[in-house]
Structures are given as C-alpha cells and as structure tokens.
Amino acid sequence: MDMVYAQRCINCHGSGGRGDGALAAALPVRPPDFRDTVQRKSNSQIRRVIAEGSSIMPAFGPVLQPSEINDMLQMVRFLSREGRDLAWWEKFDTLVVAHCSVPWETVLGYDEPSSDSKP
Amino acid sequence: MGHRQTRALAVFLALTFATLPRGAVAHEPQPLPTERREARIPINNFTATDQTGRRFEFKSLRGRVVVVAFAYTSCPDVCPLITAAARQVQTGLSSAEHPRVQLLTVTTDPEIDSPRILAAYAARYKADLDNWLFLTGSEAELGKVWKNFGVGVKHKARGLVDHTPLTAIVDKNGYMRVAYVGASPEPKRVLGDVRRLLSER
Numbered sequence: 001m002d003m004v005y006a007q008r009c010i011n012c013h014g015s016g017g018r019g020d021g022a023l024a025a026a027l028p029v030r031p032p033d034f035r036d037t038v039q040r041k042s043n044s045q046i047r048r049v050i051a052e053g054s055s056i057m058p059a060f061g062p063v064l065q066p067s068e069i070n071d072m073l074q075m076v077r078f079l080s081r082e083g084r085d086l087a088w089w090e091k092f093d094t095l096v097v098a099h100c101s102v103p104w105e106t107v108l109g110y111d112e113p114s115s116d117s118k119p
Numbered sequence: 120m121g122h123r124q125t126r127a128l129a130v131f132l133a134l135t136f137a138t139l140p141r142g143a144v145a146h147e148p149q150p151l152p153t154e155r156r157e158a159r160i161p162i163n164n165f166t167a168t169d170q171t172g173r174r175f176e177f178k179s180l181r182g183r184v185v186v187v188a189f190a191y192t193s194c195p196d197v198c199p200l201i202t203a204a205a206r207q208v209q210t211g212l213s214s215a216e217h218p219r220v221q222l223l224t225v226t227t228d229p230e231i232d233s234p235r236i237l238a239a240y241a242a243r244y245k246a247d248l249d250n251w252l253f254l255t256g257s258e259a260e261l262g263k264v265w266k267n268f269g270v271g272v273k274h275k276a277r278g279l280v281d282h283t284p285l286t287a288i289v290d291k292n293g294y295m296r297v298a299y300v301g302a303s304p305e306p307k308r309v310l311g312d313v314r315r316l317l318s319e320r
Contacts, residue, residue, distance in 0.1 A: 007279060008195040023196070025149040026303055028203050053243055056199040062231050063193045063278025100196045102271035102283045104156075104300040 004068050005075040006092035008060060015086040017079030029055060038080035046073050151200070153301025155308065160295040165264045167225070167254040170237040175254060178293075184316045185221045185289040186309065189270050191228035192240040193278040197302035201286055206244050207306035208313070209251060220313055222251035225264055227272045227282040229255045268295065290316045 012027065014020040017034035024031055038046065050072050051061030060069065078084075164178040188205045190198035205222055212220055224241075226232035232240075237253035246253070255261070265272050265282075273281040286304040288297040297312045 007276075011195055012199075023151075023200070023302075026151045026200055028148050052239075055243060056203055058193045058195060058199065059236070059239065059243075060193060060278070062236055100194065100198060100280075100282055100284045100302070102273060102281055104154075104283050104285055104298060105269040105271060 002075070002089075003092060004064070004071045006089055008058075008064075009072065009075075010089060010092075012057070013079075015089050016083035017076065018083070027056065031057075034076055034080035035083075038076055043073060046076060148303075150303035150305060151197070151301060153299055153303045153305070155304075156298045156300065158295050158298050160267075160269070162289055162293050162295055163263070163267055165260065165267070167256040167260060167264070168234055170234050170241055170248070170253040172234045175252060180221050181293060182291050183219055183221045184291060184313050185223060186286065186313065187223045187225060187268065187289060187295075188286045189225050189227050189265070189268070189282060189284070191226050191280055191282070192232050192236055193228070194280070197284050200302045201284060201304070202240075202244055204304045204306050204309070205251075205286065206246060208309050209247055211306055211310045212250075212313075216314070216317065217250055219317055220250060222246075224251070224253045225261065225268075226253070226255045227261075227265065227270065228274075228278070228280045229258055229261050230274075231278055269298070288312050288316060290319065 010021055011023045012019075012021045012031045013034070014024065014031070017038075019031035019033045021031065047069055049057070050064075050069050051059060053059030060072070064072075162177065164176060166177075167175045169175045186205060186208060188201050190201050192198075202224060205224065209222055224237075226237065232255045234255060237255060241248060241251070241253050262272075264270075268285060268287055270283040270285050271281075272283075275281055284300060284302055286299040286309065287295045288309065290296045296316060297309075299309065
C-alpha cells in the first residue's frame with residue numbers, strides 16, 4: 001500500500017497528503033489537502049477518481065489492479081487522518097524520484113532521410 | 120535532473136509548502152527547470168494511430184508548424200505539466216494561427232495508451248481536437264519516432280515509464296527546430312517560437 005502511494009501519488013499529493021508534493025508548486029491546479037476533502041467523500045467516489053482521473057490527475061484504472069486501487073484508497077484515508085512525515089518515505093527513495101528524466105539525445109550526425117521518407 | 124538533485128528538490132519543496140496555511144490552494148505555478156535548445160533535425164515521415172483509431176501520417180502535416188509533446192497518460196511525474204503547457208499553447212493561438220499549427224502528443228507507453236485511453240486523457244485536458252492529435256501505435260512504429268526526436272524511453276513497470284520530457288517544434292518543412300527538454304516549457308516562449316516558424320517561407 002505504501003509503495004503504490006510512493007510510486008504514483010507522492011510527487012503531487014505529498015508525503016502527508018497535504019497537496020504539497022515536489023511537483024505541486026508547478027501544477028496549474030494545487031492538489032487538495034486530504035484533511036479538507038477526503039472525509040466528505042465515499043469510498044466509491046475516491047476509487048472512481050483514482051481509476052478515472054480528474055482534470056490533470058492521471059487515470060490509474062488501466063494500470064493498477066483493483067487491490068492496488070484499494071491500497072491507494074486506504075492510504076488516502078490514513079493520510080487524511082494522521083498524515084506522515086517526509087522522512088518516513090525515505091526508504092522508497094528510488095521510487096519517488098522523477099520518472100521522466102532520460103536526457104535528450106541530440107541526434108547529432110543524424111543521416112539526412114532519403115527523398116522518399118522526407119516529410 | 121539527477122537523482123540527488125531531484126530528491127533535494129522534493130525535500131525542499133515539501134518542507135517549504137508544509138508551512139503554508141491549511142487550505143491555501145490558489146497559487147501561481149512555479150515552473151520547473153526546462154532547457155530550450157535550437158536544432159535542425161529532419162523528421163522522417165511516420166505512421167501512428169490517433170485517439171479516434173484513425174491512421175495518421177506525419178507527412179500530412181507538411182506546411183504546418185507542429186508542436187510535438189511526448190507523454191503517457193498514467194504518468195505520475197512531469198507529463199501532466201507537459202500536457203497542460205501544450206494546452207496553454209493551444210489556447211494561446213489566434214483563430215488565424217489555429218489551422219496553421221498542429222499539436223501532437225505522442226505516447227511513450229503504447230502498451231497502456233490505446234486510442235480510447237488517449238481520448239479520455241484528451242478530454243480531461245479539454246484539448247481541442249481540431250488541431251491536436253494524441254498518437255499511439257506499435258512499439259516498433261513509435262520506437263522510430265522516439266529515436267528520430269531523440270527521446271529515450273525506459274519501461275520501469277506497468278504504467279511507469281522513464282522518458283525524455285521533450286516538447287519539440289517542427290517547422291513547415293519537417294525539421295525539428297526547437298527542443299524544450301523539461302517539465303515546464305513556457306507557453307509564451309513556445310508560442311513565440313511557433314510564430315517565428317510560421318513567418319518563415
């Protein structure tokens with residue numbers, strides 16, 4: 001349950017579910033603070049948001065098992081009540097770092113395409 | 120950004136924002152570092168499948184300036200920022216520019232991103248599909264595209280892909296002329312590049 005949250009959620013929602021993840025400040029919409037929103041939502045509403053996404057939040061339904069979506073739900077409920085320090089997540093460090101970090105290959109020396117394949 | 124720097128950024132931002140008043144949601148987005156590089160790389164014709172299931176050929180866009188973003192729909196990292204920036208570029212186009220500029224989002228996770236999933240993704244971003252297509256295809260088809268654009272793609276786990284965060288601008292003759300590498304291509308700057316390339320013959 002912890003790993004799924006560390007992999008898929010913490011970057012935006014933050015270590016304690018406060019909407020203050022590493023990417024939150026760069027997002028056009030600030031993620032919600034779970035303490036303010038989760039208690040008002042039913043489990044099925046939360047599951048639907050996780051599975052189908054909302055606005056710029058990804059839809060995780062296509063990539064996660066129902067049991068993993070339940071794990072996310074449990075973590076969201078837990079964080080809305082108790083929060084969690086950033087230090088607690090250090091053990092997931094290798095999973096929490098940015099996933100989109102492969103350097104651009106400058107493709108210098110690329111062969112000119114033949115006249116057939118030119119756009 | 121390296122592992123250590125990313126971790127340091129995560130810790131710094133988390134600690135900084137932990138001090139904000141509870142419920143403080145309104146904010147100006149703070150862009151993440153994004154490198155802009157000029158290039159002149161010919162882009163080969165390629166085929167793919169769009170979000171409606173129709174076949175697509177890159178050469179059909181000849182004569183238009185094309186903004187190409189690489190992202191995948193279940194990305195828990197910077198892709199939402201890249202796609203949100205592309206949406207801002209689209210909304211910044213004038214009605215005269217709109218038909219002369221094409222946006223493409225090319226998935227880096229074709230295993231998951233079917234046309235149906237891409238269509239739902241486009242809808243969440245309110246993309247105007249008149250001049251924005253979301254493309255998928257076979258690994259072999261897209262592999263050529265990624266390579267041509269210089270995008271590295273590493274599959275980590277189901278729905279987790281490490282890839283180059285590239286937003287490229289291709290001129291009317293099919294040459295990649297500008298590469299934005301990073302999470303936050305600045306929409307006004309991208310629009311400036313698009314307009315410069317539109318003005319070329």
